[in-house]
Amino acid sequence: MIQGQNVSVKMYPPVQHQPEPGIEARGFIFGPPIALAIGAKFVPLRKPKKLPGEVISEKYILEYGSDCIEMHVGAVKSGDRALVVDDLIATGGTLCAAMNLLERAGAEVVECACVIEVPDLKGRERLRSHGKPLYVLVESQLEPTLP
Numbered sequence: 704m705i706q707g708q709n710v711s712v713k714m715y716p717p718v719q720h721q722p723e724p725g726i727e728a729r730g731f732i733f734g735p736p737i738a739l740a741i742g743a744k745f746v747p748l749r750k751p752k753k754l755p756g757e758v759i760s761e762k763y764i765l766e767y768g769s770d771c772i773e774m775h776v777g778a779v780k781s782g783d784r785a786l787v788v789d790d791l792i793a794t795g796g797t798l799c800a801a802m803n804l805l806e807r808a809g810a811e812v813v814e815c816a817c818v819i820e821v822p823d824l825k826g827r828e829r830l831r832s833h834g835k836p837l838y839v840l841v842e843s844q845l846e847p848t849l850p
């Protein structure tokens with residue numbers, strides 16, 4: 704993983720066939736190229752009723768309402784090591800749901816990676832219960848709301 708500002712570069716060994724799940728929709732921009740770069744398979748975690756096969760689902764709470772993500776049954780297998788990729792972490796609800804889903808399917812989530820973190824929304828603290836590293840490139844502050 705490449706990190707901004709202090710620029711630390713971590714090289715992954717090839718991880719052929721290990722899953723690299725990305726979260727719909729904006730996680731699909733960053734997940735597939737990272738999967739190609741590290742030789743992992745991309746696993747789409749999608750919004751409800753998008754995947755054609757049998758799925759397992761995980762509901763979660765967002766800043767604005769609730770949502771659900773789904774993954775094909777069999778997309779990961781017991782003991783797989785997964786790197787979860789999304790564009791942004793805000794409250795951390797989406798990443799926690801992704802980790803819950805993968806762990807329910809028997810995968811081990813090794814770490815999470817996002818392009819942007821909104822620290823004010825404390826997603827990193829919410830993720831702490833999972834005890835997995837979170838890597839981000841940039842931090843973004845919330846815009847003040849207009850009166």
Ligand SMILES: O=P(O)(O)OC[C@H]1O[C@H](OP(=O)(O)OP(=O)(O)O)[C@H](O)[C@@H]1O
Nearest residue numbers: 727728729766791792793794795796797
């Ligand atoms: O940390 P959280 O509070 O869970 O928020 C982060 C999530 O919110 C956005 O997705 P959104 O659900 O808006 O869907 P989108 O990618 O389809 O725009 C973003 O792409 C993350 O997946």
Ligand SMILES: Nc1ncnc2[nH]cnc12
Nearest residue numbers: 766791792793794821824
């Ligand atoms: N606060 C936020 N800013 C931009 N994108 C988001 N997606 C979820 N929360 C967000």
